[in-house]
Amino acid sequence: MNLKKFTRSNLADLRPYEVKDVPYRIKMDANENPFDLPKEIKEILASELLKHSFNRYPDPTAKELRAKLSEQLRVNIEQIVMGNGSDELISYLITAFGRDDARVVFPAPTFSMYEILAKVAGVEVRSASLTEDFDISVDKLIAELKSGGTNLVFFSYPNNPTGNCFDRQGIIDFLERDDTIVIVDEAYYEFSGKTFLPILNQYPNLVILRTFSKAYGLAGLRVGYMIAHPDIISEIHKVRLPYNLNSFSQKVALKLLEHSHQAAAQISVILKEHERIFQSLAQLDHIHPFPTDANFVLFRTEEDADSLFEHLLTRGILIRNLNRPGLLRNCLRVTVGTPEENNAFLNGLF
Amino acid sequence: MNLKKFTRSNLADLRPYEVKDVPYRIKMDANENPFDLPKEIKEILASELLKHSFNRYPDPTAKELRAKLSEQLRVNIEQIVMGNGSDELISYLITAFGRDDARVVFPAPTFSMYEILAKVAGVEVRSASLTEDFDISVDKLIAELKSGGTNLVFFSYPNNPTGNCFDRQGIIDFLERDDTIVIVDEAYYEFSGKTFLPILNQYPNLVILRTFSKAYGLAGLRVGYMIAHPDIISEIHKVRLPYNLNSFSQKVALKLLEHSHQAAAQISVILKEHERIFQSLAQLDHIHPFPTDANFVLFRTEEDADSLFEHLLTRGILIRNLNRPGLLRNCLRVTVGTPEENNAFLNGLF
Numbered sequence: 014m015n016l017k018k019f020t021r022s023n024l025a026d027l028r029p030y031e032v033k034d035v036p037y038r039i040k041m042d043a044n045e046n047p048f049d050l051p052k053e054i055k056e057i058l059a060s061e062l063l064k065h066s067f068n069r070y071p072d073p074t075a076k077e078l079r080a081k082l083s084e085q086l087r088v089n090i091e092q093i094v095m096g097n098g099s100d101e102l103i104s105y106l107i108t109a110f111g112r113d114d115a116r117v118v119f120p121a122p123t124f125s126m127y128e129i130l131a132k133v134a135g136v137e138v139r140s141a142s143l144t145e146d147f148d149i150s151v152d153k154l155i156a157e158l159k160s161g162g163t164n165l166v167f168f169s170y171p172n173n174p175t176g177n178c179f180d181r182q183g184i185i186d187f188l189e190r191d192d193t194i195v196i197v198d199e200a201y202y203e204f205s206g207k208t209f210l211p212i213l214n215q216y217p218n219l220v221i222l223r224t225f226s227k228a229y230g231l232a233g234l235r236v237g238y239m240i241a242h243p244d245i246i247s248e249i250h251k252v253r254l255p256y257n258l259n260s261f262s263q264k265v266a267l268k269l270l271e272h273s274h275q276a277a278a279q280i281s282v283i284l285k286e287h288e289r290i291f292q293s294l295a296q297l298d299h300i301h302p303f304p305t306d307a308n309f310v311l312f313r314t315e316e317d318a319d320s321l322f323e324h325l326l327t328r329g330i331l332i333r334n335l336n337r338p339g340l341l342r343n344c345l346r347v348t349v350g351t352p353e354e355n356n357a358f359l360n361g362l363f
Numbered sequence: 364m365n366l367k368k369f370t371r372s373n374l375a376d377l378r379p380y381e382v383k384d385v386p387y388r389i390k391m392d393a394n395e396n397p398f399d400l401p402k403e404i405k406e407i408l409a410s411e412l413l414k415h416s417f418n419r420y421p422d423p424t425a426k427e428l429r430a431k432l433s434e435q436l437r438v439n440i441e442q443i444v445m446g447n448g449s450d451e452l453i454s455y456l457i458t459a460f461g462r463d464d465a466r467v468v469f470p471a472p473t474f475s476m477y478e479i480l481a482k483v484a485g486v487e488v489r490s491a492s493l494t495e496d497f498d499i500s501v502d503k504l505i506a507e508l509k510s511g512g513t514n515l516v517f518f519s520y521p522n523n524p525t526g527n528c529f530d531r532q533g534i535i536d537f538l539e540r541d542d543t544i545v546i547v548d549e550a551y552y553e554f555s556g557k558t559f560l561p562i563l564n565q566y567p568n569l570v571i572l573r574t575f576s577k578a579y580g581l582a583g584l585r586v587g588y589m590i591a592h593p594d595i596i597s598e599i600h601k602v603r604l605p606y607n608l609n610s611f612s613q614k615v616a617l618k619l620l621e622h623s624h625q626a627a628a629q630i631s632v633i634l635k636e637h638e639r640i641f642q643s644l645a646q647l648d649h650i651h652p653f654p655t656d657a658n659f660v661l662f663r664t665e666e667d668a669d670s671l672f673e674h675l676l677t678r679g680i681l682i683r684n685l686n687r688p689g690l691l692r693n694c695l696r697v698t699v700g701t702p703e704e705n706n707a708f709l710n711g712l713f
Contacts, residue, residue, distance in 0.1 A: 014541055014566075014567050014568055016567055016568070016592060016594040016595060017594070019460050019513050019544060019568075019598075020459075020460070020598055021459065021460065021461075021462050021598075022462075024459065024598065024601050024602070026439070027601045027602075028601070029600030029601050039652055040419070040616070043419075045418050045419055045420065046418045047420050048418060049416050049417060050417045050418070052413075055412060055413050055415075056413075058412055059409040059412050059413060062405060062408055062409050062412055063402075063405050063406075063409060065405075065583070066399050066583065067399060067400045067580060067581055067582075067583045067584060067615070068396045068397070068398060068399050068580035068581070068582055068583065069390070069393075069395055069399070069582055069583055070393055070395065070582045070583065071582075071583055071585070074579070087463055097447050097604070097607065097609070098604065098606055100604045100605070100606065101604055101607075104604065108483065108484075109370075109371065109374065110369050110370070110371065111371075112371050113374075133458065133601070133602045134458075163368075165367050177397055180521035191364055193374065194369060203648060216364075217364050218364055218369075226420075230417060231417055231418070232417075232418055232419055232420045232421075232606075233415070233416065233418065233419055233420065233421055233609060233610035233611060234417060234609045234610070234611060235421070235606060235607075235609040239569060241365060244366040244367070244667075245366060246508045247376065247379055248370055249370075250379030251374050251377045251378070251379050251483070252377075252483045253379075254447070254448070254449065254450045254451055254454065255450070256448055256582075256585060257451075257585075259447070259583060259584045259585040259609065259612060260583035260584070260609075261611060261612075263583060265417070289630075298424075304648050324677075360554075
């Protein structure tokens with residue numbers, strides 16, 4: 014039997030996601046928090062684990078965790094839904110609102126999952142290039158919208174991989190449109206301090222995504238959340254897997270919120286180290302870092318970026334090679350590591 | 364702004380999944396393993412937790428866990444993909460193969476997620492009633508297939524909620540068709556001992572689903588897996604979220620496989636208790652249990668099932684009320700609990 018005939022034609026050009034198995038000593042490629050959870054927190058979690066009922070299905074709506082979040086964010090609990098990482102919530106948004114007349118639109122370059130998940134869902138995708146200084150061009154983006162249809166416009170804020178926050182009024186221009194759902198992906202909010210949350214109740218078409226994967230150092234446990242108008246949340250619940258967030262991740266995220274001074278301490282070190290990397294790179298003749306609002310630094314090298322990437326890898330340092338024709342020509346992205354890792358990276362450049 | 368206009372019309376009749384918040388003392392409604400992980404295992408997990416790197420993204424392909432499974436199942440590692448519960452894998456199957464000309468087909472009554480997830484994906488759904496003795500009617504099911512299209516036929520084996528394993532040759536009739544992908548959901552395999560795994564390599568259109576949620580007592584952590592031809596697995600990888608299975612669930616599932624005598628001991632108690640519940644119910648004049656191959660017992664009462672359900676609930680015992688016109692008229696389903704819970708249930712019937 015030839016299984017090929019069963020495959021969806023619009024998946025034909027999608028490649029399965031593959032992670033290259035390169036040997037490395039220091040991992041600075043995935044915008045993770047370089048610090049593991051501190052021992053005190055882990056000991057609290059270990060004692061929670063001993064009491065945990067693994068054999069029972071999770072609370073399908075993660076009530077306790079959402080209640081704590083709603084208290085900290087000062088939004089209603091009905092405005093929050095949890096995801097198995099933000100990736101899952103992006104997928105749910107596209108499934109819930111990706112009708113035949115829908116289009117997914119975003120500036121490019123940006124976080125790759127918007128495009129991948131739209132293609133998986135078979136929803137039409139359009140993008141518009143960022144300007145030379147990595148800001149959005151509102152006119153170019155508007156030109157890509159589907160008139161008379163539903164538009165899902167994604168803004169990574171700050172943008173991954175460029176690291177900057179887009180012009181606020183530019184995003185508001187889309188919020189003012191009645192044919193558009195605007196998703197502001199604030200994965201790096203805890204580093205940028207910039208958010209659309211204060212205007213959430215003004216715009217029912219505003220969707221904010223947040224995550225525990227970055228500042229909270231919980232990438233391994235896959236906890237993301239969405240904040241939006243209850244009517245949007247209710248559509249997400251319709252397409253959501255009932256038990257999408259496992260019970261232990263729910264518990265760990267809750268404990269981290271209860272001990273958020275811990276994350277705050279790590280964020281403070283990361284921001285200081287971010288500044289140190291930026292300043293160190295800025296002093297180099299052949300390297301030009303871009304100002305970023307996140308836990309990573311994008312920089313352009315006057316040498317060949319591929320060679321520099323490989324050079325670092327031979328020293329055991331894995332960063333992200335973004336070099337491709339256009340805006341990201343000769344660009345590399347380094348995630349802020351521990352002070353020791355950052356030293357190794359800075360020394361490794363030579 | 365009226366958000367209603369953004370909603371997908373085919374989601375209009377879908378209700379968000381809601382769990383009724385009924386107070387109960389003993390939970391026998393969700394086919395969970397009644398035993399939590401034993402203390403020795405939890406202590407191993409707690410020491411793993413202290414070493415666990417929560418801040419790093421999970422291994423996207425769960426290599427170590429799949430390697431262990433492939434060894435135990437004697438299949439190639441390329442024939443296995445992990446899911447955030449089997450629910451997610453059902454959703455991926457429908458997304459990957461649910462083309463415009465596709466149809467999801469299953470016997471009814473069965474596990475509700477096949478229908479729900481097909482509707483979420485906007486794929487056409489057809490079902491054919493089981494016979495009076497809860498077996499499949501091959502002719503009726505074939506009549507529901509889409510000729511010239513792709514058919515995804517789901518068999519819950521043993522079937523939830525009826526508990527029986529369908530006629531094997533009936534399922535093979537569908538495996539012999541070249542317009543059909545046959546999904547055999549073996550969620551309760553460890554209780555039934557019956558599986559299609561030995562003929563996996565004969566049928567590239569055979570997909571087997573298994574889970575850690577039932578016999579392994581890991582419902583809280585959401586670990587399911589699919590075993591199929593590598594060409595099918597490869598299509599699943601295209602639509603799969605890269606980090607769908609969190610790193611701690613991967614680790615826990617691996618530890619359970621390494622200590623599988625533990626699950627075996629619990630399964631043995633559950634099977635004995637299953638037999639005891641069945642025999643006890645069979646002795647009652649007004650109650651007729653059906654033979655089942657799983658960790659639950661379906662039974663019909665000559666009284667009103669709704670009243671019996673409520674009567675048990677007033678005693679703090681939550682079972683599943685399946686009473687509806689047709690095959691499940693006056694039927695209730697009870698999950699095998701601990702010996703004490705089963706006593707409470709049996710006494711509670713009066």
